Amino acid sequence: MKILVCISKSPDTTAKIAFTDNNTKFATDGVQWIINPYDEWYALVKAIEIKEKDPSAVIHLVTVGGADVEPVIRKALALGGDEAIRINADTPDSYYVACQIAETAKQGSYDLVLAGKETIDHNSASIGGMLAELLELPYVSLATKLELNGNTVLITREIEGGEESCEVNTPVVVSCQKGMAEARIPNMRGIMAARTKPLKVVEPVAADSFTGIVSFELPPAKAGVKLIPADNPAELVRVLHEEAKVI
Amino acid sequence: MSVLAFIDQSEGQVKKGAYEALSYAVKLASQLGTTAEAVVLGKLTDDIAALGKYGVKKIYHVADEQLNHLDAQVFADVIAQVARAAGAKIIVLSNNSDGKAIAPGLSVKLKAGLVSGAVALPDTGNGFTVKKSVFSGKAFAHVAIKTDIKIIALNPNSFSITEAGGGNAEVSAFAAAVNTPKVKVTAVNKVKGDVPLGEAEVVVSGGRGLKGPENWGMIEELAKLLGAATACSRPVADTHWRPHHEHVGQTGLAIAPNLYIAIGISGAIQHLAGVNRSKTIVVINKDPEAPFFKAADYGIVGDAFEVVPGIIEEVKKLKGVA
Numbered sequence: 001m002k003i004l005v006c007i008s009k010s011p012d013t014t015a016k017i018a019f020t021d022n023n024t025k026f027a028t029d030g031v032q033w034i035i036n037p038y039d040e041w042y043a044l045v046k047a048i049e050i051k052e053k054d055p056s057a058v059i060h061l062v063t064v065g066g067a068d069v070e071p072v073i074r075k076a077l078a079l080g081g082d083e084a085i086r087i088n089a090d091t092p093d094s095y096y097v098a099c100q101i102a103e104t105a106k107q108g109s110y111d112l113v114l115a116g117k118e119t120i121d122h123n124s125a126s127i128g129g130m131l132a133e134l135l136e137l138p139y140v141s142l143a144t145k146l147e148l149n150g151n152t153v154l155i156t157r158e159i160e161g162g163e164e165s166c167e168v169n170t171p172v173v174v175s176c177q178k179g180m181a182e183a184r185i186p187n188m189r190g191i192m193a194a195r196t197k198p199l200k201v202v203e204p205v206a207a208d209s210f211t212g213i214v215s216f217e218l219p220p221a222k223a224g225v226k227l228i229p230a231d232n233p234a235e236l237v238r239v240l241h242e243e244a245k246v247i
Numbered sequence: 248m249s250v251l252a253f254i255d256q257s258e259g260q261v262k263k264g265a266y267e268a269l270s271y272a273v274k275l276a277s278q279l280g281t282t283a284e285a286v287v288l289g290k291l292t293d294d295i296a297a298l299g300k301y302g303v304k305k306i307y308h309v310a311d312e313q314l315n316h317l318d319a320q321v322f323a324d325v326i327a328q329v330a331r332a333a334g335a336k337i338i339v340l341s342n343n344s345d346g347k348a349i350a351p352g353l354s355v356k357l358k359a360g361l362v363s364g365a366v367a368l369p370d371t372g373n374g375f376t377v378k379k380s381v382f383s384g385k386a387f388a389h390v391a392i393k394t395d396i397k398i399i400a401l402n403p404n405s406f407s408i409t410e411a412g413g414g415n416a417e418v419s420a421f422a423a424a425v426n427t428p429k430v431k432v433t434a435v436n437k438v439k440g441d442v443p444l445g446e447a448e449v450v451v452s453g454g455r456g457l458k459g460p461e462n463w464g465m466i467e468e469l470a471k472l473l474g475a476a477t478a479c480s481r482p483v484a485d486t487h488w489r490p491h492h493e494h495v496g497q498t499g500l501a502i503a504p505n506l507y508i509a510i511g512i513s514g515a516i517q518h519l520a521g522v523n524r525s526k527t528i529v530v531i532n533k534d535p536e537a538p539f540f541k542a543a544d545y546g547i548v549g550d551a552f553e554v555v556p557g558i559i560e561e562v563k564k565l566k567g568v569a
């Protein structure tokens with residue numbers, strides 16, 4: 001079983017969201033970068049769980065980005081995984097990134113390609129699906145459970161108001177979310193081991209980008225809370241019904 | 248050149264996101280001076296022609312049974328065939344569970360730029376720019392699509408469903424080449440009678456302040472009275488007081504209901520990220536310094552165990568429930 005896990009960096013969840021250059025760029029000053037939580041907690045930890053059951057499994061991590069993402073990919077290696085590949089390129093849009101990862105995925109002929117369901121900065125939920133199409137593989141998104149039975153992958157995915165179970169044979173691309181695995185913290189041994197694990201840098205292939213960010217905007221500030229005395233629930237129900245008109 | 252809306256369904260019924268995508272496509276078509284069409288895959292129990300009342304004139308239907316359940320790869324392929332035959336230049340889907348599965352593959356197939364998580368109609372004055380939610384609801388980005396064909400995946404609860412006063416739509420059977428699905432759906436489990444969280448207009452949510460899973464009775468009762476879905480903060484799901492799918496926030500589900508009632512939730516930045524697109528936020532917390540009050544429209548500083556039963560009584564009066 002050969003597994004490829006797609007890893008993206010994302011700003012820490014407490015990072016201040018602000019923009020520079022006339023609102024065209026995310027203000028990265030002082031921002032801490034983390035492994036995108038969906039990639040780390042669910043995709044990567046799921047791969048590690050598979051390898052714990054089947055030590056012959058091989059886990060490769062792939063990321064697209066400049067040298068500045070190396071601390072993030074090292075942290076991922078500290079959790080687990082045998083080696084990492086960094087594709088040395090900018091990330092203009094999802095399609096360009098998916099084309100880069102597809103190239104790596106083709107060369108490695110993986111049985112299972114795992115991605116997080118989305119990144120917490122772009123929220124595009126696109127890489128897994130684009131990658132699958134570029135590789136001409138089936139795609140199962142929003143997976144909350146995954147089990148292997150030989151070459152068959154048993155997956156539970158979220159749908160509106162419930163879940164759906166499905167079966168698919170490898171190779172397959174899966175996007176992962178909560179439920180898949182329990183978040184872990186890297187231990188000292190893992191951190192030491194990560195320092196010597198191979199981190200290969202490859203140059204990008206030529207690819208298009210289909211979209212581009214023109215500008216950012218912050219939502220308007222709230223007007224301020226209207227407090228209602230605790231002993232007057234009738235007033236709350238009245239304002240929700242008559243003022244806000246939401247009940 | 249037309250705008251094509253994808254009508255997704257679950258067990259034969261049109262999903263709420265599909266009505267939103269359809270309403271969006273119709274508005275966009277009129278903005279561009281063109282027509283909106285739609286595509287339905289699989290067997291529907293709902294009346295397809297009746298979708299005409301949302302302003303769509305023609306609906307392509309691929310009735311193949313293999314399309315009753317989702318295989319993203321097969322669906323993207325069939326929608327691409329319809330889009331090509333119809334000469335569609337813009338395809339609109341809901342950014343719901345199906346849309347997230349299908350849109351990226353469709354983008355690759357049609358070499359069409361995709362903006363997922365759209366929250367408004369595009370700006371077509373100069374180029375084609377779509378506003379979408381980014382940083383888990385903490386900001387918006389205006390994204391330009393540079394390709395000839397364009398795909399928009401519309402965030403749930405971001406665009407109102409509007410009837411456009413049309414009669415029945417013409418339903419045209421479309422003979423697509425349908426590949427055998429590689430993904431075999433073996434079971435669909437839906438909580439019957441419950442409002443799906445991602446689609447809900449009202450959400451009642453509980454946090455660690457509720458002390459334990461045994462205290463969720465009042466949350467469920469209030470939700471039921473309001474026709475609401477229930478949600479929770481991350482630690483509540485992590486400690487298995489509530490199921491994972493109720494976890495909202497930056498690392499859970501991002502929601503945008505009309506009304507979000509947060510009970511015993513502190514309002515951590517990661518929680519706010521997933522709920523701050525709610526139109527009206529009510530916070531009930533015994534700590535007046537709880538950060539959530541800064542993001543709220545209405546607030547009650549008080550003990551949930553005293554306040555919520557009082558609210559339940561008042562809602563019962565409003566709804567005329569004994």
Ligand SMILES: Cc1cc2nc3c(=O)[nH]c(=O)nc-3n(C[C@H](O)[C@H](O)[C@H](O)COP(=O)(O)OP(=O)(O)OC[C@H]3O[C@@H](n4cnc5c(N)ncnc54)[C@H](O)[C@@H]3O)c2cc1C
Pocket residue numbers: 013037453454455456457479480481482483494495496497498499510511512513514515516517518521531532533534537549550551552
């Ligand atoms: C990387 C990362 C990602 C995260 N993602 C998410 C996410 O997606 N969603 C999320 O929710 N959290 C997330 N968190 C966790 C987040 O930081 C908070 O820890 C969490 O939201 C707190 O949950 P809570 O408000 O239920 O609990 P607490 O912070 O413990 O707050 C409980 C609140 O209840 C109030 N209270 C207590 N008793 C009563 C009473 N009797 N009546 C009324 N009020 C009462 C208290 O005053 C307090 O404000 C994330 C954290 C990290 C580090």
